[in-house]
Amino acid sequence: xxxxKNRFSPKIAAFCCFHSAYLAADSxxxxxxxxxxxxxxxxxxxxxxxxxxxxxxxxxxxxxxxxILACPxxxxxxxxxxxxxxxxxxxxxxxxxxxxIEPERLKLFNLASNQAPRFVQVVNEMAERIKDLGPxxxxxxxxxx
Amino acid sequence: MAEDTKIGVFLCDCGEVxxxxxxxxxxxxxxxxISDVGHVTLSHYLCSQKEIELxxxxxxxxxxxxxxxxxxxxxxxxxxxxxxxEKSGLNxxxxxIANIRDQCGWVHPGKTRATSKAARQxxxxxxxxxxxxxxxxxxxxxxxxxLIIGGGISGMEAAIELSELDHKVTLLEREKVLGGxxxxxxxxxPLELTPGALLAEKIEAINRRANIExxxxxxxxxxxxxxxxxxxxxxxxxxxxxGNFGAIVVATGCDTQFPxxxxxxxxxxxxxTQLQFERMLKSREEWDxxxxxxxxxxxxxxxxxxxxxxxxxxxxxxxxxxxxSEVYIFCKNLKLDAPGLEGLYREARDEGVIFFKFxxxxxxxxxxxxxxxxxxEDLYLARELVTLSCDLxxxxxxxxxxxxxxxxxxxxNIDLDSNGFYQQANVHLYPVSSxxxxxxxxxxxxxxxxxxxxxxxGRAAAQAVHQLSYxxxxxxxxxxxxxxxxxxxxxxxxxxxxxxHAIEVDHEKQAAKVIDLACQGCxxxxxxxxxxxxxxxxxxxxxxxxxLEFLEEAI
Numbered sequence: 176x177x178x179x180k181n182r183f184s185p186k187i188a189a190f191c192c193f194h195s196a197y198l199a200a201d202s203x204x205x206x207x208x209x210x211x212x213x214x215x216x217x218x219x220x221x222x223x224x225x226x227x228x229x230x231x232x233x234x235x236x237x238x239x240x241x242x243i244l245a246c247p248x249x250x251x252x253x254x255x256x257x258x259x260x261x262x263x264x265x266x267x268x269x270x271x272x273x274x275x276i277e278p279e280r281l282k283l284f285n286l287a288s289n290q291a292p293r294f295v296q297v298v299n300e301m302a303e304r305i306k307d308l309g310p311x312x313x314x315x316x317x318x319x320x
Numbered sequence: 321m322a323e324d325t326k327i328g329v330f331l332c333d334c335g336e337v338x339x340x341x342x343x344x345x346x347x348x349x350x351x352x353x354i355s356d357v358g359h360v361t362l363s364h365y366l367c368s369q370k371e372i373e374l375x376x377x378x379x380x381x382x383x384x385x386x387x388x389x390x391x392x393x394x395x396x397x398x399x400x401x402x403x404x405x406e407k408s409g410l411n412x413x414x415x416x417i418a419n420i421r422d423q424c425g426w427v428h429p430g431k432t433r434a435t436s437k438a439a440r441q442x443x444x445x446x447x448x449x450x451x452x453x454x455x456x457x458x459x460x461x462x463x464x465x466x467l468i469i470g471g472g473i474s475g476m477e478a479a480i481e482l483s484e485l486d487h488k489v490t491l492l493e494r495e496k497v498l499g500g501x502x503x504x505x506x507x508x509x510p511l512e513l514t515p516g517a518l519l520a521e522k523i524e525a526i527n528r529r530a531n532i533e534x535x536x537x538x539x540x541x542x543x544x545x546x547x548x549x550x551x552x553x554x555x556x557x558x559x560x561x562x563g564n565f566g567a568i569v570v571a572t573g574c575d576t577q578f579p580x581x582x583x584x585x586x587x588x589x590x591x592x593t594q595l596q597f598e599r600m601l602k603s604r605e606e607w608d609x610x611x612x613x614x615x616x617x618x619x620x621x622x623x624x625x626x627x628x629x630x631x632x633x634x635x636x637x638x639x640x641x642x643x644x645s646e647v648y649i650f651c652k653n654l655k656l657d658a659p660g661l662e663g664l665y666r667e668a669r670d671e672g673v674i675f676f677k678f679x680x681x682x683x684x685x686x687x688x689x690x691x692x693x694x695x696x697e698d699l700y701l702a703r704e705l706v707t708l709s710c711d712l713x714x715x716x717x718x719x720x721x722x723x724x725x726x727x728x729x730x731x732x733n734i735d736l737d738s739n740g741f742y743q744q745a746n747v748h749l750y751p752v753s754s755x756x757x758x759x760x761x762x763x764x765x766x767x768x769x770x771x772x773x774x775x776x777x778g779r780a781a782a783q784a785v786h787q788l789s790y791x792x793x794x795x796x797x798x799x800x801x802x803x804x805x806x807x808x809x810x811x812x813x814x815x816x817x818x819x820x821h822a823i824e825v826d827h828e829k830q831a832a833k834v835i836d837l838a839c840q841g842c843x844x845x846x847x848x849x850x851x852x853x854x855x856x857x858x859x860x861x862x863x864x865x866x867x868l869e870f871l872e873e874a875i
Contacts, residue, residue, distance in 0.1 A: 186871055188871065197395075201395060203427060204393075209428060229868075233871065236868045236872050250748075252842075253844060254745070
């Protein structure tokens, strides 16, 4: 567990839908709104493209947290992608705890491409949450921290 | 990694915007050490003509087979780089972009931290690039002929617009004559034109044009084929017709329904609907005596109906002008959310139409001795109880989908929204597109639209069709989603989950098949496939997995 909470900088894999959250992140850039630098954005065409496998792979490779950022409910660019993403995340959450990962480490949020402030808020809150939890137990096991 | 990769990394400092916060030359020298990176450059404006040309010549001279860009967001310059790659003979899909400006330099203060994140972002892009596969582009022919279902105002307008754009149009109408709702309306105020005159004008325009074929008393039975090349089976007067079309516009209009249970009333001689009132306005003979006091009730059947509000204002004004009756409009909240509506409302007030605003408590409506007594708590008068009697009460109706929407939906393989209307691909961005490419909807069959909006909607749908098929050709990305026939168990999960109905069964191969023209590249099928038989090029498991490698590095 972290010796010094302030020194621990969590690594978060953020799967961002190219039609909403990715653009929100870009406009957060244009607005120079700063957020945690441990957030790494992975572009996907739709949140519905993110498989359970990819989420677990991220944890396996040492992510302290995983974010799935999808289009707002009812206005998914691909009609039902965000609903499918939600179902998949709920499914993964069911057994995440069983394999020793706190369920708080995986979150799905819906946001629109014009919601840069919400993007920043969501990723910063996630980073704070992960800071409280400490590094991922998987990482501690695998890398031997 | 099927072949030996030789990656060209092109870093851009965006006119020193990026290098202000990120040590790009440091990153550059680190990247040069990576074995399969064959070339690294750092430029000021990579998107400028000169640099693009330079990039093209580097690709061909050094034999680079992957391109990685470290610069601004792909939403800005991706297309430019893809074009440059194509020009120098490299497949444009072998490109991977690290967004180090918008998603790093601009948001992470502190040069050390920003530099280390940017370096990692570029490494992510490089790892992805190693797994990228080319995607072939091909032109396919698209039929320019269009089928329009419904000869109402939107359908006729779409037909005229498309015929002017030189498309051959077939206009299907279930009834004996064209016109739809226009036959039932009394006025199109504030338009000077009467519905009859407008209809005559449109029919004249349709008859004048040789490339519009009108089929009345005709219905669509079946659709086969793909977007761009549909085969339609039509029945006309009992005899079958077959036609080939590139696109289909659905403009079947809506229906109305009086919700008895909401009102707790039955319709009668002096409680009538808006459409009945319009009919009475049209034929004066139907009046026994002119009603002195007419009430219009709004917001009881449907609080958000624009058609009801517009009709009440228009008919209220007409009654006032024609008969000089006293006109009351009872509403909960008058919503004037269309161009010209505010003006219509002011005009009604100026003419002496009286508005009453009620709250959550519904007005009591009691018919007695040929009169209708209405009692309501008026919000304008500090919730004072107002009692009025009218000779005639015109009630609002619910705008509902037509009964055969369900049938047409399954024929066309499109979806209905939660209210039962034709679902739009995106309410704001693609209002007239359906979830299936090549099928569009216009007018009140897709949303609560008054006739002027329905006219505009018909034109919008025509433009959308034209955009798809104007050249008779379309570029498609061939096999962007690849189905591995050996792995496919034909469980049909992909067919059920595809939001655009772009997957079908290939009976020869006994596997699912993605129809390239219909596919919009969301990758949902690839994620849902339980056998992992589908891979989405650009976002394959390998490519996503490779990007996640960065997490393993110690901070």
